[in-house]
Amino acid sequence: MSHPDSIHTTYGVLTGDSEHELVVKRSRFICYLRRVESVEEARDATELVKLEHRMARHHCTAHVIGPDRNERRSNDDGEPSGTAGMPMLDALTRFRRPGTDVADCSDIVAIVVRYFGGVLLGAGGLVHAYSDAVSQALEQATFRSRQRMRHFILDAPHTDAGRWENELRAGGITVLGTDYESRGARIRLAIADEPETSTALEQRIASLTAGARVLEDAGVNWVG
Template sequence: MSDLTRATRYGVLRGDIEHEIEIKRSRFICYLSRVESQTEAREFVELIRAEHRLARHHCTAFVIGADRMIQRSNDDGEPSGTAGLPMLEALTLFTRPQEPTPDLSDTIAVVVRYFGGVLLGAGGLVRAYSDSVSQALALAKFYTRQRMRLFSLAAPHAEAGRWENELRSSGIEVLGTDYETHNASIRLAVTDAEETISLLEQRIASLTQGTAALTDSGVSWVDVSR
């Protein structure tokens, strides 16, 4: 993603989810996956279609981008507005645990329907497709994808492990450590804000007794657990 100027954080899936419900003998199988472009979304839909060639409907909805500006849905033969739109609303209105507002993005839902011979009516279809996605989301786990300022910290081999542990204990996001010939390079990420960066610089000065300095590696999106 290239737009780093607007939203600073949003929710993404940690992994794919598959969940099935049955309503009046019709099977609704919901697949959730993380996608970062419309091309990836279309490729995922084709994978599910290939797996369920005999299903009557493969309805879809996805939301993409930090600002959730890309939103699409498809009823795939169901009556207009009874499948794709309820699925999209289930995605865009979903609130992750301990988050104040809906923020899920980079997510596609595909609901495969095997018709059971009993018509559900428009209202029944809306509930079925919405519930299918909502129940799948309830099973999912999430990362927070956050706009972060990246840094590297050169560390002596003998100190790298201790420095890394102390930085993690301080709540700083440690992305990993690369061991090179003469030293180690600890990769760090903090919220892209002046006060946060200043606190990191103070922490590094204290930790290294002023013997090491940070190298700014720019801004990027990073998945964090919190």
Template sequence: MSDVTRATRYGVLAADADHEIEIKRSRFICYLSRVEDESEARDFVGLVRAEHRLARHHCTAFVIGADRMVQRSNDDGEPSGTAGLPMLEALTLFTRPGESAADLSDTIAVVVRYFGGVLLGAGGLVRAYSDAVSQALGVAEFRTRQRMRLLTLPAPHADAGRWENELRAADIEVIGTDYEAADAILRLAVTDEAQEIETVAHRVAALTQGRGTLGDAGVSWVDLTP
């Protein structure tokens, strides 16, 4: 995936995930969560620490933003470079099923280690922390987050449900419907390209027999429906 594409489309977690592995009696429990900024990342680390107060290490890594420029990691007492960095590499190199390149972002990984009494050595720690994150990613579910043009479509209350169903059937992203006193307002999200917007306008005109008028509600990031 090119840098240009990454700036308009990237992968995110659909829900939190966790996975545990055991290596030479040490337990490595990886928790994955979606975060929008560094403050949310720190809050999540705090939650995991509170749940696992007796664990020796709570190592972290996260990547944030459409351009994936915000990247942080922390070894939390493990030898330098043996935990946080391998975790971060597991996040940034992960390719979602069906994608051709790594694009995961807005994601934090926290790996909790309960020491089992056997030293793993630097290489063993690198593999353990990397595998903990990679295996957690392997059981996680994902969505695509894309920069989209938002459109509004007023609809008579009696027609709103049918219009929404037919638009979805035509693979147009309907992100919600607001029922107001006079009309229902369908909120649509389409790829922010002139040709795509024109195609949607033609579909709406045919669906509504020329009665529907699309409004421009600006641009926003939208999680696409699977």
């Protein structure tokens, strides 16, 4: 298991489905990119593509799932071993989103449908075709960052809750909402799950409440 300090707090995910077709010596390679969050979802996405392309000779797949991208699988679906699934997986794991300097895309499955064009491509040709089909689809796709957020609860007197909410929002803190109860209000907050961000929030709360309130940790959640 990863040490907590090494856990990724952001990674890239698709904003929507993406498709791209590549033709190599009359063979058609159609790549579908789908966002998935489990092996089961990847399998379901693959089955839908297979239904749409029943006449295709091959439906090769690769997926990367999870914040740390630990869940990785590929399938050659009848192509010579190592000529389809692995090159596709390599394309997924090496891709860098525009404006980023690390390869961090995850929660994604690539499905490449091949219609044979009558000309044998050889092992090297297949590797390049499957890899290029995924790489080109990724270049055309759009992505956003998924952020790991840490949630907190701040207890507040009814008379101060509104003012504290406004000051926290003005300071760039995400206020998820406020629950008003008989004994007081509970302000729900969220920040990026990073040590320096938590420290800054604690200092802001100490200043805001004159040291009278302490944050309650409410766990983490992925957003995006």
